[in-house]
Amino acid sequence: MKYIRTKDGKIVKVNLEGDAEIKINILGTDYKIIYENFGRDNRDGYCDVEKKEIHIDTQITNNTRKKIVLKHEIMHAFFFESGLEEYFCDETIISFIALQFDKINKIFEVIKNEIHKV
Numbered sequence: 412m413k414y415i416r417t418k419d420g421k422i423v424k425v426n427l428e429g430d431a432e433i434k435i436n437i438l439g440t441d442y443k444i445i446y447e448n449f450g451r452d453n454r455d456g457y458c459d460v461e462k463k464e465i466h467i468d469t470q471i472t473n474n475t476r477k478k479i480v481l482k483h484e485i486m487h488a489f490f491f492e493s494g495l496e497e498y499f500c501d502e503t504i505i506s507f508i509a510l511q512f513d514k515i516n517k518i519f520e521v522i523k524n525e526i527h528k529v
Contacts, residue, residue, distance in 0.1 A: 482510075
């Protein structure tokens with residue numbers, strides 16, 4: 412294993428096989444984002460709330476798809492850490508928020524700027 416610093420200042424652990432691990436904080440709980448080869452597993456990613464890990468398959472070659480999968484798995488963690496376990500496994504809600512988050516966030520930024528003008 413070795414550690415490298417990314418352009419945005421994050422510390423990333425990389426092992427000899429090329430898998431990477433990044434730490435994030437979700438509502439006060441540290442999660443590891445682990446990039447690894449899933450082999451023949453049909454999943455693109457998964458969130459393990461017991462181990463506090465988010466796993467993303469390195470076989471995803473499309474960066475846009477990889478970002479969507481990462482956002483999706485992060486949303487699972489947010490729902491769980493918020494105490495909304497009943498929605499933690501609701502793939503429809505999770506996918507909707509993960510796919511629409513950037514659009515929603517842009518609107519929130521406009522509203523935030525507008526509120527200061529009033």
